[in-house]
Amino acid sequence: MSTTLTKPLQRFSARHAARLPLMVTATLLVAMFSVGSLQYEGFFSAQVLLNVLIDNGFLLVVAIGTTFVILTGGIDLSVGSMVALSTMLTAWLVEQNGLPLAAAVPVVLLVGAGGGALMGWVIHAFEIQPFIVTLAGMFLARGLCYMISTESISITDPTTTTIAQTRVLLPGGLFVSPAVVIALVVLALAFVVLHHTRFGRTVYALGGNESSARLMGLPVGRTKVMVYAVSGLCSALGGLLLTFYMLSGYALHAVGMELDAIAAAVIGGTLLTGGSGFVLGTALGVTVLGLIQTIISFQGTLSSWWTRIVIGGLLFVFILLQRLFGGSRTEH
Amino acid sequence: MTAPPTPRTPTPAGRPVLEARGVRKAFPGVLALDGVDLRLFPGEVHALMGENGAGKSTLIKVLTGVHPPDAGTVTVDGTPRRFAEPLEAQHAGISTVYQEVNLCPNLSVAENILVGREPRRFGLVHWSALHRRAAQLITELELDLDVRRPLSAHSLAVQQLVAIVRAVDVRAKVLVLDEPTSSLDRDEVAQLFALVRRLRDRGVAILFVTHFLDQVFDLCDRVTVLRNGRLEGEYRIDELTPVTLVHRMVGSELNTLDELAETSHTGTAATPESAETPFLSARGLARTGSIQPYDLDIHRGEVIGLAGLLGSGRTEAARLLFGADHADGGELRIHGERAALRSPRAAIAHKIAFCSENRKAEGLIGELTVRENIVLALQAARGWTRPLSRARQDEIAARWIETLDIRPAAPEAQVRNLSGGNQQKVLLARWLLTDPELLILDEPTRGIDIGAKTEIQRLVTRLAAEGTAVLFISAELEEVLRLSHRVGVLRDHRLVATLPNDTTLTPDRILGAIATGATS
Numbered sequence: 001m002s003t004t005l006t007k008p009l010q011r012f013s014a015r016h017a018a019r020l021p022l023m024v025t026a027t028l029l030v031a032m033f034s035v036g037s038l039q040y041e042g043f044f045s046a047q048v049l050l051n052v053l054i055d056n057g058f059l060l061v062v063a064i065g066t067t068f069v070i071l072t073g074g075i076d077l078s079v080g081s082m083v084a085l086s087t088m089l090t091a092w093l094v095e096q097n098g099l100p101l102a103a104a105v106p107v108v109l110l111v112g113a114g115g116g117a118l119m120g121w122v123i124h125a126f127e128i129q130p131f132i133v134t135l136a137g138m139f140l141a142r143g144l145c146y147m148i149s150t151e152s153i154s155i156t157d158p159t160t161t162t163i164a165q166t167r168v169l170l171p172g173g174l175f176v177s178p179a180v181v182i183a184l185v186v187l188a189l190a191f192v193v194l195h196h197t198r199f200g201r202t203v204y205a206l207g208g209n210e211s212s213a214r215l216m217g218l219p220v221g222r223t224k225v226m227v228y229a230v231s232g233l234c235s236a237l238g239g240l241l242l243t244f245y246m247l248s249g250y251a252l253h254a255v256g257m258e259l260d261a262i263a264a265a266v267i268g269g270t271l272l273t274g275g276s277g278f279v280l281g282t283a284l285g286v287t288v289l290g291l292i293q294t295i296i297s298f299q300g301t302l303s304s305w306w307t308r309i310v311i312g313g314l315l316f317v318f319i320l321l322q323r324l325f326g327g328s329r330t331e332h
Numbered sequence: 333m334t335a336p337p338t339p340r341t342p343t344p345a346g347r348p349v350l351e352a353r354g355v356r357k358a359f360p361g362v363l364a365l366d367g368v369d370l371r372l373f374p375g376e377v378h379a380l381m382g383e384n385g386a387g388k389s390t391l392i393k394v395l396t397g398v399h400p401p402d403a404g405t406v407t408v409d410g411t412p413r414r415f416a417e418p419l420e421a422q423h424a425g426i427s428t429v430y431q432e433v434n435l436c437p438n439l440s441v442a443e444n445i446l447v448g449r450e451p452r453r454f455g456l457v458h459w460s461a462l463h464r465r466a467a468q469l470i471t472e473l474e475l476d477l478d479v480r481r482p483l484s485a486h487s488l489a490v491q492q493l494v495a496i497v498r499a500v501d502v503r504a505k506v507l508v509l510d511e512p513t514s515s516l517d518r519d520e521v522a523q524l525f526a527l528v529r530r531l532r533d534r535g536v537a538i539l540f541v542t543h544f545l546d547q548v549f550d551l552c553d554r555v556t557v558l559r560n561g562r563l564e565g566e567y568r569i570d571e572l573t574p575v576t577l578v579h580r581m582v583g584s585e586l587n588t589l590d591e592l593a594e595t596s597h598t599g600t601a602a603t604p605e606s607a608e609t610p611f612l613s614a615r616g617l618a619r620t621g622s623i624q625p626y627d628l629d630i631h632r633g634e635v636i637g638l639a640g641l642l643g644s645g646r647t648e649a650a651r652l653l654f655g656a657d658h659a660d661g662g663e664l665r666i667h668g669e670r671a672a673l674r675s676p677r678a679a680i681a682h683k684i685a686f687c688s689e690n691r692k693a694e695g696l697i698g699e700l701t702v703r704e705n706i707v708l709a710l711q712a713a714r715g716w717t718r719p720l721s722r723a724r725q726d727e728i729a730a731r732w733i734e735t736l737d738i739r740p741a742a743p744e745a746q747v748r749n750l751s752g753g754n755q756q757k758v759l760l761a762r763w764l765l766t767d768p769e770l771l772i773l774d775e776p777t778r779g780i781d782i783g784a785k786t787e788i789q790r791l792v793t794r795l796a797a798e799g800t801a802v803l804f805i806s807a808e809l810e811e812v813l814r815l816s817h818r819v820g821v822l823r824d825h826r827l828v829a830t831l832p833n834d835t836t837l838t839p840d841r842i843l844g845a846i847a848t849g850a851t852s
Contacts, residue, residue: 197456201443212434215420275438
């Protein structure tokens with residue numbers, strides 16, 4: 001009896017196990033939006049959703065980079081500090097050195113990608129846990145922020161402020177910020193890279209089984225270095241977007257953002273053990289996190305710390321889900 | 333392809349596609365290979381035989397670029413090569429399929445075959461071409477698989493075939509199969525052999541490593557025999573019989589076949605007195621999802637065999653008796669008194685020992701030496717506050733290395749540098765040292781050679797004669813029959829029968845019980 005029932009079920013879950021968490025997250029998102037719309041006046045509008053993206057565009061970019069790393073089975077704790085360093089570096093170059101923004105941007109992106117690549121190289125060449133290497137990177141980047149300045153540097157540069165105030169108008173009186181457009185472009189690029197390039201498929205292979213990937217002749221070392229470089233690049237770009245959002249550089253920006261990024265990836269269905277997940281899921285995860293904030297601000301009486309509590313609860317649920325659906329893979 | 337199979341070449345003609353000469357490789361404390369030669373010709377299946385520790389695995393690793401040789405040359409198509417990593421060997425046309433499937437379970441079958449060399453269009457992976465190419469390769473090799481499904485949805489045997497398809501697609505001139513059959517059942521082995529023969533007929537040179545003698549005679553054209561890291565000889569298979577081949581492998585020091593015959597007599601000795609209280613008695617012991625309720629009595633000096641297919645619940649049943657898993661039903665009595673084994677620690681306190689099937693993951697610590705591994709359980713039983721003196725440790729290690737003939741006889745060699753069979757012996761030594769009253773052996777002879785196998789079987793018989801109760805789990809029915817007083821048969825996570833091993837019990841009867849689940 002049990003075999004007739006479980007066999008098709010197992011076959012189903014084997015085929016769709018990877019996509020199931022994505023569907024769960026999408027359902028959750030719809031449910032949250034519906035509940036919000038029923039509860040609060042003015043909630044049911046497309047602009048509310050777009051505002052979520054406006055307020056979290058930088059997080060989306062950072063979380064996409066984190067997703068690359070987690071897909072290989074690694075982790076990158078340095079991204080929050082990297083974001084802060086990028087805001088600091090941008091403000092310092094533009095405000096205190098009078099560099100035009102167009103010249104500062106490539107420098108910041110290079111520093112991010114280079115820092116990431118360096119960590120990836122250390123992880124690969126010395127076979128050190130990514131956790132510890134990126135923890136060192138986290139302290140290092142945060143410390144470098146204070147080297148530049150212990151105070152917040154506000155930005156008055158006209159180009160930067162113009163971009164920050166620009167609104168990209170959409171039909172129906174809706175609008176988004178340029179940061180949202182950039183984040184969505186990054187999302188599309190990440191999707192194409194992960195699913196339609198050899199590099200992307202190697203990322204998945206690496207997360208599936210690293211020693212197999214090596215024996216299959218895949219460029220394991222190069223891929224690892226590149227994945228951390230992508231993560232560094234994304235956090236630098238996220239930092240630039242945050243600079244536009246905040247119009248300042250500050251060493252205490254984005255404290256703990258690495259954890260938000262990891263949470264978004266996990267809620268979006270990426271397995272922490274690697275090899276399974278989608279960047280689109282990460283986008284859903286970021287939206288879920290943003291929507292929680294929105295609901296709590298609409299509610300009005302709850303303290304903003306409730307956001308953290310809800311995220312904590314959600315993470316627990318999703319990690320348990322991962323365990324239940326991912327468990328079948330290790331059974332042999 | 334409907335062309336008639338090419339007749340086997342009686343003598344190799346032409347130039348070898350792969351040739352190794354005078355290969356030497358040493359690890360700390362172990363000289364693994366000492367001047368070994370090997371020649372592989374296109375279109376032959378060549379067996380590499382030898383006991384555990386003879387150097388088979390090391391030779392393969394040298395040929396495939398995992399370890400560079402200390403001395404000697406490897407020539408591919410007449411050009412001397414020195415591979416720094418597996419990828420270089422692959423580019424030179426040498427592909428390897430290992431005992432453990434080395435693929436990515438999260439990717440589809442098609443991707444596993446082609447990952448790293450996916451067909452591309454405009455720089456992007458051309459998915460439909462990839463699926464077409466994979467399906468075409470699968471069909472060419474006369475297999476039938478849905479290439480879009482994830483690899484993890486397929487059985488281990490199918491995964492092994494996929495690994496071969498991948499290996500062959502790298503335009504392999506040489507395919508190395510390292511014990512590919514050790515976890516496959518009979519039909520799956522037949523499927524694999526059919527594939528190997530098709531590849532041979534296409535001119536691929538295949539190096540086949542196995543412990544199953546009948547498979548060598550079934551499949552191979554020539555054989556190279558290693559002994560103690562040296563080349564014993566290269567033979568055409570029709571020059572040999574199974575008996576002469578075994579003699580070549582073990583040398584003249586041990587007359588293995590006589591030993592085997594001897595143990596088979598003692599195996600059918602009378603069952604010990606069953607009137608006394610059993611050492612261990614399980615009633616309705618069960619764990620949801622892993623083993624249905626079962627009853628089992630094990631007396632002192634009795635060997636109980638557990639037979640059943642892979643995944644039938646043999647290991648799961650044994651793990652309950654060791655406290656490695658929690659029983660959620662039934663009761664367990666030891667010496668007639670109720671005992672709850674909440675952890676392996678509790679089981680060890682009751683003098684129960686468990687040699688796991690998965691010796692690498694669950695038993696031995698590769699970085700420690702033979703001596704340290706042997707004294708581990710004894711030290712744990714004494715408690716860490718009463719350390720064993722170094723002199724005592726040395727004495728213990730020396731004694732067990734001699735008793736079990738662990739090779740090399742070097743107490744300070746790291747365990748990970750030992751061969752599979754010798755690692756198994758180290759694990760056995762560790763548990764025997766604690767003087768167990770019940771010894772649970774889970775597949776102690778899997779993947780080890782015939783000489784070591786005989787020694788382990790002999791040891792089991794001797795221990796039982798000295799009063800130790802033994803629970804012996806093995807996939808080899810002949811072995812179970814030879815050693816056991818009674819045989820428990822498992823099927824679909826249920827103990828379906830416990831059969832006394834009298835003259836009427838044959839492998840066919842056990843197979844019958846496995847197949848039908850009948851109790852008689």
